[in-house]
Amino acid sequence: MVVKNLYEKVADRISGLILEGTLKSGDRLPSVRKLHKQLSVSISTVLEAYRLLEDKGLIVARPQSGYYVKQSLAIASEEPKLSDPPISISTVDTSLVARIYGDINKPGIVKLGAAIPSPEILPVAALNRLMGKVIRDRSSLIHSYHTPEGCQSLRQEIAKRAIDIGCYLNPDSIIITNGTTEAVYLALKSVTKPGDTVAIESPSYYGLLQTLESLHLKALELPTDPKYGISLEHLATALDRGGIAACALVSNFSNPLGSCMSDAKKRSLVKLLDRYNIPLIEDDIYGDLYFTENRPKAIKAFDTRGRVLYCTSVSKILSPGLRVGWIIPGCYQTEVKRLKMVLNLTTAIATQLTVAAFLNNGGYDRHLRKMRQTYRVQMDRIRAAICNYFPPQTKITRPQGGQVLWVELPGTIDVMNLYDRALEYQISIAPGMIFSPSKSYNNCFRINCGLPWSEDIDRAIQILGALSQQQLANKVLTSKYS
Ligand SMILES: Cc1ncc(COP(=O)(O)O)c(C=O)c1O
Structure with missing residues (x-):
């Protein structure tokens, strides 16, 4: 302290x-x-x-x-430019992620590395109250098996809210999952077979890379703009060349770049993929966390042929621990439902009913407004601290929503070295390479803005800045005298 x-x-x-x-x-x-x-x-x-x-x-x-x-x-600081990964097909190895996850969970660590919302900003008391009521009122039902698609009351609430993402849905088109992670897993497994290649943004959320790895899929990393998302020009070239089985990306306020595609780009993406009959796995977990006036639409809103498999959850807004997410699988509904049944039959009923009650009782929109304001302020403060403490050539993203910032350090800085030094001070960051199958971005890291601002965070960023400055100065000295 x-x-x-x-x-x-x-x-x-x-x-x-x-x-x-x-x-x-x-x-x-x-x-x-x-x-x-x-x-x-x-x-x-x-x-x-x-x-x-x-x-x-x-x-x-x-x-x-x-x-x-x-x-x-x-x-105050420049933003990173369009990414420039090697455009070649890679097998995926995420062994580094396990080490980093282990470090994050050590006691006393300032968790700047994980994209987790702090319980202080989640509606924990309201959710616990509702869960208590669910347990009392539905005491037998919550202990029985349910259908693979999940509780009707929750699917109804989700269908009502889908208007906000630009979709008009029947509750039967929704399947409840254990978080976005399971939704993306089911989506990928439904549309690919081992050895296939999936086109992805670069950098990409490492959880997606873990899923690709576990399904024995390969990845084609594509240049991605920190503001506007994946490059459609590069995607079109890759599709033209052939050998792509699916495309998977985060449509709104991506992790780690924070990019958000415009409606026009979303429409063009759907058209492009349709031309080649390629399914799209859309992860929209951050879409509700917009700092602008209106919620950005989902890519699913522009899907006329049912080839977009829309995945999301309540993990970033209500609770990551409830493990409630969903998938709108379009024309892959039968296969996704079959796989959900094979994998775990159904999602826990008590948590589904708790989320349904929260969505239904009117507190959700108020909570969302508060959450968006909190995230915006935290992101601004963390950006300002980075501008303040890091070397002047440092670049930082400026997302219009979401929860994370991507920091690009001057090219000579080795972020794994920074990671190890920061751990000595009980600070975790997410090093750039874990977001890339080709292990690019060794001078970048992602920082979590889901923690309420505190003196400890200010100090942690100050230390990270000092360690970066130190590394930069040592590099200059070494190159001068070697
Ligand atoms: C882009 C993205 N997708 C999925 C997840 C995991 O979601 P869930 O907890 O709903 O499985 C995360 C968590 O950080 C994420 O950032």
Whole structure:
């Protein structure tokens, strides 16, 4: 636990107001005298705090006028460009993921490496209350087997909400799964056979890579834009060449890049894949976490031939532990249902009914609004801290939703070295290579914004920045004197 000085605490309060948007670019800060009276701290404490905020690049002093929020706050760092993976078919080996997962779960670790929402921002009390009611009211039903497609009441709630993603669905077109992970597994297994190649974004969520590996599938990594998603030009070339059995991607606020395709691009993607009769596995787990005005549509909304297998869950919004997700498999419904039955017959009933009750009782939209605001603020704060502490050439994504940031360090930095050094300080990050079958991105890492801002996180980012600066300085020295 880091103990902060009084002036640092004052600075934290003000930076919180800036990053939450209460104080906007160009706004005048309270005068030193006013803050001294309001907070009952000395004038020198306020001056120290303002000096610290100036050093962090958040505010500027204007002679004879006072302190102002910096105008250029929103453009403090550059964004990464279109990725450039080797475009060749790779077998998938995710052994590094197991090591990293083991490290994340060690006691006392600051978990910047895992994309997990902290229980503090989840509606834990409401869910527990509803689960208690489900257990009391449906005491026998929850202990019986159910059908592979899952509870009707939950599928009805999901069908109602599907209008938000641009889909008009019958509840019978939905199959409940154990999270998005099982949905993606069922989708891939239904449309491929061992040895097939799947076209994916690069970098791609490592959980997808683990599924490809376990199904003995190969991957074709395609260049991906951090804002707009997979390159359709490269996908078209790959499809033209042949040998692609399916395409799998995260449509909205992807993990790790945070990209989100426009409606026009989603429509073009469906058309392109239809031309080659190729199914698309769409993972939309982050779609509800938008910071913009409206929820982005699903690619499924543009699917006229039933070839998009839509997968998602409540893991990022309600609870990853309930393990409730679903798949809308389109024309692959029969095969997905058969495989679900073979794999585990059905999804646990108590958790399905709990989620159905939460979706039905009207609290979901309010909770979502709060979640989106929380994630946006946390992401802004973490971005600002990275801009502040990391080498100036560092690039950071600027997603319009979701939960993660992708950080590209100056090319000479070895992120596995950074990973090992950070662990000595009890900090975990997700190194870039675990998102790529070709082990690209050794100068990148992903950072989780699902944890509420705290002094520990600020300090962890400060340490990561210092370790990066140190590595960069050592590299310069070595190249100079070798
Ligand atoms: C893109 C993506 N898909 C799927 C998952 C896992 O989802 P679930 O917990 O619903 O299985 C994650 C979790 O981080 C994810 O980021």
